[in-house]
Each structure stands twice: as structure tokens, then as C-alpha cells.
Amino acid sequence: MSELLRVVNLKKYFYTKTGFFGKKEVIKAVDNVSFIVKEGETLGIVGESGSGKTTLGKCLLRLVEPTSGEIYFRDVNILKLDRKELKKIRRNMQIIFQNPYSSLDPRMKIGKIIEEPLKIHGVSVSERSKRVYELLDLVGLPRSFTRRYPHMLSGGQRQRVAIARALALNPKIIIADEPTSALDVSIQAQILNLLKELQKIYGLTYIYISHDMGTIRYMSSRIAVMYYGKIVELGNKKEVFDSPFHPYTIELLQSVPVPNPRKRKIKNLKDISYEKFVAVNNDGGCIYYLRCPFANSRCKDMKVELRELEKGHFVACLRAKGNYTRQIKLSTE
Amino acid sequence: MGTLLEVRNLKTYFHTRKGIIHAVDDVSFTIKEGEVFGLVGESGCGKSMTALSILRLVPFPGKIVGGEILFRGKDLLKMDEEEIRKIRGRKISMIFQDPNTSLNPVFKVGDQVDEIQYIHFPQKALKEIKENTIRLFKKVGIAKARIRRDEYPHEFSGGMKQRTMVSMSIANIPDLLIADEPTTALDVTVQARLIRLLLKLKEEYNLSILLITHNLGLVAETCDRVAVMYSGKIIEESDVYELFDNPLHPYTKGLLNCIPRVDRDIDYLQAIKGYVPENYGGWNKCMFFDRCDFAFDRCKLSVPNLKRIRKDHKVRCFIYE
Amino acid sequence: MSSQVVVEKYEQIEEKEIEQEIKREFIKELSESKYFLFGGTIFFVVITMAILAPFISPYDPIAQNMRETLQPPSAKHFLGTDPFGRDVLSRIIWGSRISLIVGIFSVFFAIVIGVPLGVIAGYFRGKVDMIISRILDVMLSFPGIILAIVIMAVLGQSLNNVILAVSISMVPRFARLARGQTLSIREKEFVLAAVSLGASHFSIIKNHILPNILTPIIVQSTLSLGSAIIVEASLSFLGLGVQPPTPTWGAMLNLGRQYLFTAPWMAYSAGLFITLTVLGFNLLGDGLRDVLDPKMRRT
Ligand SMILES: Nc1ncnc2c1ncn2[C@@H]1O[C@H](COP(=O)(O)OP(=O)(O)OP(=O)(O)O)[C@@H](O)[C@H]1O
Numbered sequence: 001m002s003e004l005l006r007v008v009n010l011k012k013y014f015y016t017k018t019g020f021f022g023k024k025e026v027i028k029a030v031d032n033v034s035f036i037v038k039e040g041e042t043l044g045i046v047g048e049s050g051s052g053k054t055t056l057g058k059c060l061l062r063l064v065e066p067t068s069g070e071i072y073f074r075d076v077n078i079l080k081l082d083r084k085e086l087k088k089i090r091r092n093m094q095i096i097f098q099n100p101y102s103s104l105d106p107r108m109k110i111g112k113i114i115e116e117p118l119k120i121h122g123v124s125v126s127e128r129s130k131r132v133y134e135l136l137d138l139v140g141l142p143r144s145f146t147r148r149y150p151h152m153l154s155g156g157q158r159q160r161v162a163i164a165r166a167l168a169l170n171p172k173i174i175i176a177d178e179p180t181s182a183l184d185v186s187i188q189a190q191i192l193n194l195l196k197e198l199q200k201i202y203g204l205t206y207i208y209i210s211h212d213m214g215t216i217r218y219m220s221s222r223i224a225v226m227y228y229g230k231i232v233e234l235g236n237k238k239e240v241f242d243s244p245f246h247p248y249t250i251e252l253l254q255s256v257p258v259p260n261p262r263k264r265k266i267k268n269l270k271d272i273s274y275e276k277f278v279a280v281n282n283d284g285g286c287i288y289y290l291r292c293p294f295a296n297s298r299c300k301d302m303k304v305e306l307r308e309l310e311k312g313h314f315v316a317c318l319r320a321k322g323n324y325t326r327q328i329k330l331s332t333e
Numbered sequence: 334m335g336t337l338l339e340v341r342n343l344k345t346y347f348h349t350r351k352g353i354i355h356a357v358d359d360v361s362f363t364i365k366e367g368e369v370f371g372l373v374g375e376s377g378c379g380k381s382m383t384a385l386s387i388l389r390l391v392p393f394p395g396k397i398v399g400g401e402i403l404f405r406g407k408d409l410l411k412m413d414e415e416e417i418r419k420i421r422g423r424k425i426s427m428i429f430q431d432p433n434t435s436l437n438p439v440f441k442v443g444d445q446v447d448e449i450q451y452i453h454f455p456q457k458a459l460k461e462i463k464e465n466t467i468r469l470f471k472k473v474g475i476a477k478a479r480i481r482r483d484e485y486p487h488e489f490s491g492g493m494k495q496r497t498m499v500s501m502s503i504a505n506i507p508d509l510l511i512a513d514e515p516t517t518a519l520d521v522t523v524q525a526r527l528i529r530l531l532l533k534l535k536e537e538y539n540l541s542i543l544l545i546t547h548n549l550g551l552v553a554e555t556c557d558r559v560a561v562m563y564s565g566k567i568i569e570e571s572d573v574y575e576l577f578d579n580p581l582h583p584y585t586k587g588l589l590n591c592i593p594r595v596d597r598d599i600d601y602l603q604a605i606k607g608y609v610p611e612n613y614g615g616w617n618k619c620m621f622f623d624r625c626d627f628a629f630d631r632c633k634l635s636v637p638n639l640k641r642i643r644k645d646h647k648v649r650c651f652i653y654e
Numbered sequence: 655m656s657s658q659v660v661v662e663k664y665e666q667i668e669e670k671e672i673e674q675e676i677k678r679e680f681i682k683e684l685s686e687s688k689y690f691l692f693g694g695t696i697f698f699v700v701i702t703m704a705i706l707a708p709f710i711s712p713y714d715p716i717a718q719n720m721r722e723t724l725q726p727p728s729a730k731h732f733l734g735t736d737p738f739g740r741d742v743l744s745r746i747i748w749g750s751r752i753s754l755i756v757g758i759f760s761v762f763f764a765i766v767i768g769v770p771l772g773v774i775a776g777y778f779r780g781k782v783d784m785i786i787s788r789i790l791d792v793m794l795s796f797p798g799i800i801l802a803i804v805i806m807a808v809l810g811q812s813l814n815n816v817i818l819a820v821s822i823s824m825v826p827r828f829a830r831l832a833r834g835q836t837l838s839i840r841e842k843e844f845v846l847a848a849v850s851l852g853a854s855h856f857s858i859i860k861n862h863i864l865p866n867i868l869t870p871i872i873v874q875s876t877l878s879l880g881s882a883i884i885v886e887a888s889l890s891f892l893g894l895g896v897q898p899p900t901p902t903w904g905a906m907l908n909l910g911r912q913y914l915f916t917a918p919w920m921a922y923s924a925g926l927f928i929t930l931t932v933l934g935f936n937l938l939g940d941g942l943r944d945v946l947d948p949k950m951r952r953t
């Protein structure tokens with residue numbers, strides 16, 4: 001598999017003021033993130049609210065301008081392109097947003113919405129209507145929907161429309177930012193399956209963003225775990241889920257309730273105080289330091305970087321060494 | 334274990350322009366003392382309205398049109414306003430889904446917890462109440478309680494606000510705690526902490542909990558018994574082990590099959606086709622008919638009954654009739 | 655596609671039917687809104703009065719009749735006459751023309767100038783926004799009526815200048831509304847989606863921003879019609895409006911003021927019509943908002 005996207009030391013900082021006379025504050029939404037995405041794979045990005053997943057996704061398409069870093073799409077640095085060149089390359093990269101209720105223009109009919117990308121990129125009128133029907137068929141919506149407005153559709157149907165729009169220009173890579181988190185589980189499964197199927201047909205590459213470990217496992221081939229703007233663990237699905245290195249990944253996995261009452265575990269997990277739970281270490285060391293059950297004094301101020309502990313399995317943890325953090329067996333089947 | 338709450342044939346309807354929505358359509362269940370009872374279902378199936386009906390807080394244009402809700406043998410629906418007010422926040426308390434809107438932004442969090450105690454025990458000394466609030470804060474894991482009680486809700490994180498809600502809900506040591514999707518707005522790690530807290534409090538006070546959720550994982554982790562709702566009706570009710578070992582209704586089976594699992598790889602999720610219908614005018618067939626892989630003619634002609642199949646396991650499906 | 659992607663039975667529902675249903679529902683909601691009905695009725699009456707003025711007014715509004723000055727209301731002169739013996743009812747009817755012309759044209763120009771300014775400020779933000787916003791702030795720091803008075807004093811009295819003065823005084827409110835709305839719409843994900851598709855600024859503004867800020871602007875323009883009429887009447891009242899003897903409500907009010915105790919019908923009828931018309935437009939605006947806003951929320 002060849003490399004399709006390469007992200008190098010990407011940073012996005014937001015500068016905000018707190019309160020009226022408040023001091024300026026830096027939010028490191030994406031903090032020195034690097035990874036590559038190979039053609040045809042799905043890179044899952046998982047992390048809790050505020051960890052910077054959406055910001056990362058938007059940076060990749062330059063929907064927000066990164067503070068620094070490089071993003072290569074097949075050897076072209078996207079951040080160096082002017083408007084015209086960017087427009088060309090955007091054909092190849094599309095995004096599906098989390099909220100199907102705000103990602104479709106309420107004043108536009110479905111037909112118009114799906115047609116928009118074709119129009120922007122100069123497809124002829126007759127081609128366009130043919131393609132719109134094709135796309136509707138593809139995502140499993142009746143053709144008559146072209147005449148409906150978004151509010152006449154359910155959440156799942158809207159997300160199908162968003163997928164159709166993203167597919168219109170035959171992109172190479174699709175960034176899906178929590179496309180199912182607003183949907184019911186039974187509808188979620190339909191959408192996930194649709195995305196998988198489309199990937200098979202068109203050899204699409206996905207960056208699949210979610211806070212839900214379950215959907216990430218189902219969708220991804222490789223996984224990056226984000227914590228406060230940083231990638232703390234990156235590796236193949238199997239390894240990240242079944243033999244995670246980073247204590248945060250372990251905490252995440254243990255916190256997910258499993259639908260099996262005979263394997264209850266949440267009740268018996270160890271609790272730490274709230275102060276520790278929300279504390280962020282600003283002493284230059286590991287950001288997870290204060291919350292981490294394995295931390296030692298070195299973690300406080302020694303710089304941690306993502307390192308390859310096993311082949312293709314990266315982790316940003318000083319303590320992760322062979323099986324050290326694996327002493328806690330996951331209480332799963 | 335004695336029976337704490339018994340809901341019998343509860344009907345809550347919404348009169349809308351397009352017709353009458355039977356949001357809660359003849360629902361019956363019982364919650365025993367010290368039990369965690371789960372009410373699961375996808376959005377719009379009537380979970381919240383069932384919960385709000387118990388406290389008689391159904392919003393306009395909704396109306397409870399029939400049934401009985403027996404709390405320790407007394408019908409809540411027959412009580413006058415004064416009596417039901419004495420129950421709310423005292424004997425039965427509630428936690429809502431959105432921690433951001435359930436606290437009043439202009440009052441200090443501590444004062445809000447004080448108030449709920451004062452309402453029900455005005456004879457208590459204010460000092461005592463304030464002390465108790467601090468004890469409650471410590472109990473739910475809000476550290477530095479003495480300082481933090483004077484902060485405003487916007488200074489609290491989502492998880493902290495939800496903890497404040499929990500402290501309010503247990504302030505008067507109620508018998509029943511209704512938690513309507515208490516963790517849906519929270520991160521998984523925060524959710525796990527809150528669930529642990531609820532279970533701990535349950536043990537300590539011998540609370541009964543009515544847990545409303547769409548997350549079957551959460552049900553498996555916490556509940557003793559479960560009712561699955563679909564389009565206003567309970568379609569399956571069972572002991573939690575029995576439900577997960579041996580689900581009967583095609584919808585329950587479908588739901589269990591379409592959860593992406595963290596603990597194992599799945600090649601293909603068995604999605605349920607179609608969409609959740611709105612219950613206009615009540616059931617006149619099995620409302621799951623359109624989405625069901627096992628449906629036959631009878632399913633679209635009449636409504637199945639909730640039938641006991643085994644001890645502690647009921648299902649509403651013609652396959653079992 | 656495989657069995658998983660199931661085409662639902664939605665085709666059974668006639669699409670046409672759904673569209674009609676929505677229209678029916680909309681009309682039904684409108685017809686159930688008391689505000690809208692009441693405001694709409696007044697609006698309709700005033701418009702009719704203005705259009706049909708030559709046919710329904712019993713007398714020439716500027717013809718003086720010195721033998722019948724200051725007559726109280728009677729069968730001959732329904733609302734009496736003024737000190738020049740002119741029929742008050744006829745002047746009211748013709749006066750509605752000036753009120754409406756000034757109202758409609760000045761709101762129109764205020765929209766034409768204000769909305770693009772606001773959209774540009776809200777869309778591009780940064781320096782552009784700062785410059786436009788400061789200008790608007792300056793304009794807003796004068797009450798609209800003062801601004802209009804200054805403009806009239808500088809430019810001199812004529813119908814065109816009244817319209818100009820009133821529209822300039824109303825530009826800021828449309829610009830601010832448009833700016834605020836644009837700021838919120840441009841953060842919506844459907845706009846980001848269009849950006850990610852490579853759409854140009856122009857096409858995003860035309861296809862996504864404008865249609866989505868239309869509703870509040872329509873509501874605002876109905877409300878503004880009322881205030882435009884007040885500003886016009888005030889100018890006339892102060893003698894800064896359209897040149898006499900053209901009948902305007904404001905001028906009639908002013909004239910009536912001098913005879914408030916001896917011939918109150920003049921001031922009362924002018925005042926009543928100004929109040930009713932402005933009230934009507936405001937109610938119409940409120941009614942429209944009630945009906946349109948929940949629609950916006952639902953979508
Ligand atoms: N425009 C902005 N201005 C200031 N701060 C921002 C902005 N956008 C995002 N942030 C901050 O950046 C951080 C990362 O936000 P982001 O939306 O990327 O998180 P996320 O991982 O997508 O979270 P969620 O799961 O809630 O969607 C947050 O702390 C957020 O408050």
C-alpha cells in the first residue's frame with residue numbers, strides 16, 4: 001500500500017481570553033501531531049471530548065489554518081497551495097460532519113445539495129442530474145428525495161445525503177468526523193456498513209474520527225489515540241485494542257461498558273480523586289502524568305515522544321516497556 | 334424485596350396538529366426496593382415521557398390519560414398538587430441528561446443543594462443544611478467542598494455538574510432515583526466514574542434506581558432488570574442476565590447485534606433495516622413489523638400481547654404466541 | 655448494493671403530497687396567528703387606501719374651501735375639515751400614499767445598502783468587519799430621527815430627500831442584523847462543507863448565506879416599515895418633511911395640534927391612522943416571526 005497522506009508536526013493553537021480582564025490563554029488543540037495514512041486503509045482517531053479530533057480533521061482540509069506543520073497529499077504540501085490549486089486538490093479530500101442537522105443547508109433541496117460539488121467543479125448539467133441519481137442509488141435513498149428539504153429527512157437519511165455529497169467528486173480520501181454519534185444504534189449500524197461497503201467498491205481511504213471505542217474498532221485498520229491534542233498511541237487495531245501500551249488507552253478501554261452482564265467491570269475499577277482526574281501536567285513532561293497509575297518521578301518533567309515500541313506500534317510513554325503496562329489484563333472476553 | 338413502584342397501564346399522549354402521539358402506550362412495570370431497573374430503547378420510544386409521567390412532569394401538550402402509578406401502594410396520579418410536591422425531590426428524585434441545563438446558572442451550586450433540602454425540611458437549621466451539603470459534595474467526589482460550594486455552575490465541568498445533580502438527588506435520601514440518560518453527554522471515562530458513584534450510593538442508601546438509557550452496555554453493567562421499549566410500548570422485559578443470554582424479541586436481538594464491540598472484532602454488523610416509527614394513534618399492528626426479518630401476516634393485522642414466556646421474562650411478539 | 659442498504663418504502667409516499675402538506679400547514683399556521691391576521695388586515699386596508707385614493711377620496715385633498723373651515727365631523731365631511739376647509743378624510747386617504755411610498759422605498763434602500771454591508775462584514779470578519787462595524791456604530795450613536803433631521807436640514811425638503819434620510823437612518827439596523835446572522839451561519843457545518851468542496855466566496859454567500867438570513871430580514875423589514883412611517887411623520891410634524899400642501903399624516907398632526915382644543919378631529923384622525931398603521935405593521939412582523947421562526951428551528 002502506498003502512502004496517501006503524510007502529516008508532519010502539525011500544530012493548531014487557539015488563543016483565547018478568559019473573562020473580561022482575563023489573561024490570554026493558549027489552547028493547544030492539536031499539538032505536534034505526525035502520522036501517515038496509506039491508500040485504502042482506515043485510520044481511526046479516537047479521543048475524548050476536547051482532545052482535538054475535529055480540529056485535526058479540519059486542519060487536514062484547511063478548513064482551519066494550522067499554526068504550523070506540513071500536510072502532504074501525495075507529495076504536495078497542502079499548506080503551501082494557493083486558492084486555485086487548493087480547489088483542485090479538494091476534489092480528492094472530503095469530509096462528513098458529526099451533526100447531520102447542521103451539515104445540510106436547510107434552504108436547499110436534497111437534489112441541489114448533492115449537485116453542488118458537481119456544479120462547483122464544472123460538470124455539465126445533463127451529467128449532473130445523472131450523477132445525482134447515481135449517488136442516491138449508491139447511498140440507498142429513493143430518487144424522489146431530490147425534491148425534499150433536509151428537515152423532511154431523518155438523521156440517518158441526512159447522513160446518507162452527506163455521504164452522497166462527499167462521494168460526488170470521486171474523492172480519494174474521506175474524513176468522517178463522528179458521522180454516527182447523533183444517530184440511534186440501529187441506524188448507526190446502517191451507516192457504518194454503508195461506509196464500509198463504499199470503501200470496498202471505490203478503494204476509498206478513510207480517516208474515521210470518533211469518541212466511541214466500539215465504532216473505532218469496527219471501522220479502522222489502524223488507530224491513533226489522542227489526549228489533549230497529542231497522539232499518545234498509534235498502531236494496528238489488533239494491537240491497540242488487545243495489547244495497548246499507553247495507560248490512557250487502557251483506561252479508555254476499561255471504561256467502555258460491555259453488553260455482557262457476566263463481565264461487569266466498571267464497578268470494580270479503581271477510582272482516583274477528581275483533582276487528579278482532570279489535572280494536566282504542565283511541567284513539560286507527560287500530560288497524563290498526574291492521572292497515571294504507573295507514573296514515576298521521571299514522567300513529571302521529562303519530554304515524552306512517540307516512539308516505536310513494537311513494529312508499527314507507537315506509544316508516547318516512558319514507562320511502557322515490553323509488558324509493563326500490560327500487567328492489567330483487560331477484563332474482556 | 335418489596336415492591337416500591339408499580340406502574341400500571343400508563344398512557345401518556347401528545348395532542349399535535351398531525352394527530353395523537355401515544356408516547357407512552359399502556360406501559361406497566363414494577364420496581365422493587367433496592368433494585369436497578371433499566372428502561373432501554375432508541376430515541377423517541379417514550380423513555381423520558383415514562384419517567385416524567387411518574388413525577389407528573391409531562392410537558393405540554395402531553396397529558397397522562399390513563400393508568401395508575403403506585404408508589405408504596407399509593408397512586409401518584411390521584412394525589413393533589415401539594416401531595417405530589419412532597420414526593421418530588423424527597424421520595425423520588427430525578428437526574429436529567431443535560432448537566433448544562435439542569436442547574437440554574439445564576440445561583441451558587443451549594444445554595445442549590447441547600448435549597449432542595451430546605452424545601453422539604455424547612456424546620457431544619459440552615460447551618461445543619463449547609464453542613465450536610467458539604468458532606469454530600471464529599472460523598473459524590475467534589476473535593477474542596479467548602480470552597481467549591483460557592484462556585485457557579487459555569488465554573489464546573491460537565492462531569493462535576495452531573496455530580497452536583499447527583500448530590501441534589503440524594504440530598505433528602507429518596508427511595509427512588511430516576512436517572513434519565515445521566516451519562517449520555519459525558520465522556521466514557523467520566524461516565525464510568527459517575528456510574529461507579531451511583532452504584533456506591535445505591536448500596537449505601539438502599540436506593541432503587543430507574544435507569545433510562547439507550548446504551549445496552551450500561552444496562553449490562555448496572556441493571557438488575559430491564560424493559561425494552563419500542564414506539565411507546567414495552568416489547569420485552571426480563572432479568573438482566575436472561576435478557577443478554579437469551580433475548581427473545583427480534584428487536585432486542587437486532588439491537589444487541591448492531592452494537593460495535595470493543596472487546597472483539599466483528600466483520601459485519603447486522604443492522605436493523607428502516608427507521609424508528611412515530612406512534613400516531615397507537616399500535617394497530619406490531620410497530621416493528623416493517624423492520625422485522627421474522628414478520629408474518631399476523632404481525633400486520635393485530636397487536637401482540639406482552640406475554641410471560643419464562644419466570645421473569647416477558648415478550649411482545651407473535652413468534653411466541 | 656447488498657441487502658444491507660435497503661431502499662425504504664418512502665417512494666410510496668407521494669412527494670407532491672408532502673410538499674403540499676407543508677404548504678397547507680404553513681398557511682394554516684398563518685391563518686391561526688391572531689397577530690398576523692390583525693396586522694395583515696390593517697396592512698391590506700392601508701395599501702388599498704393608497705392605491706385607490708383617487709377613486710375613494712370624496713374630495714380633492716388640496717382644494718381649499720374657505721366657506722367650510724374647521725367643520726366638525728358630519729355626513730358631508732366624515733372626519734371634518736381643516737382651517738383651510740380641506741376635507742380631513744380625503745387628506746388622510748391621500749396621506750397614506752406618502753406614508754407608504756416613504757416606508758416602502760426607504761426600507762427597500764436600507765436593505766439594498768445595509769444587508770450587503772452586514773453580510774460582507776460578517777463573512778470576511780477581520781479588518782473589513784472592523785471598519786464597517788465602526789461606521790455603523792457611529793451611525794447608531796445618533797437616534798434615527800436625529801440623523802434624519804440633520805440630513806433633511808442639509809439636503810432640503812423633497813420627497814426624494816425624505817426617502818434618502820429615512821433609509822440612511824435605517825441602514826444600521828439591517829446591516830447589524832445581517833452581520834449577526836451571517837456570523838452565525840458561516841460557522842455552520844454546511845458552509846464548511848461548501849468550502850471543502852471548493853466553492854468560491856461569492857457562491858457561498860449567494861447560495862448559502864443569503865437564503866438563510868432571508869427570514870429575519872423579512873421580519874425586520876415589516877417592523878421597519880412601521881418605524882419608517884413614524885420617522886416620516888415626525889419629519890413632517892417638525893416641518894422638515896415633504897413640502898406642503900402635499901397631504902401627509904405628520905403635517906396633519908402638526909396642524910391639528912394647534913387646534914387640539916377647538917377642532918380635535920384633525921389631530922385625532924391623523925394620530926389614529928399613524929398609530930393603527932404602525933401597530934399593524936408591527937403585529938404583522940411579530941406574526942411572521944412566530945410562524946417563520948419555529949420553521950427555522952425545526953430545519
Ligand atoms: N475556534 C476555536 N476557538 C478556540 N478554541 C477552540 C476552537 N475550536 C476548538 N477549540 C478548542 O480546541 C480543543 C479541541 O477541540 P475539538 O473540537 O477539536 O475537540 P474534539 O476532540 O473534536 O472534541 P469533541 O469530541 O467534543 O468533538 C477544545 O479545547 C476546544 O475548546
Ligand SMILES: Nc1ncnc2c1ncn2[C@@H]1O[C@H](COP(=O)(O)OP(=O)(O)OP(=O)(O)O)[C@@H](O)[C@H]1O
Nearest residue numbers: 347354356375376377378379380381382383393394
Ligand atoms: N413536546 C412534544 N410535542 C409533541 N410530541 C412530543 C413532545 N415531546 C415528546 N413527544 C413525543 O413523545 C415521544 C416519546 O418521547 P420521549 O422524549 O419519551 O422519547 P425518549 O425515548 O426519551 O427519546 P430520547 O432518547 O430521544 O430521549 C416522541 O416520539 C415524541 O413523538
Ligand SMILES: [Mg+2]
Nearest residue numbers: 053054055177
Ligand atoms: Mg469533535
Ligand SMILES: [Mg+2]
Nearest residue numbers: 380381382513
Ligand atoms: Mg429522553
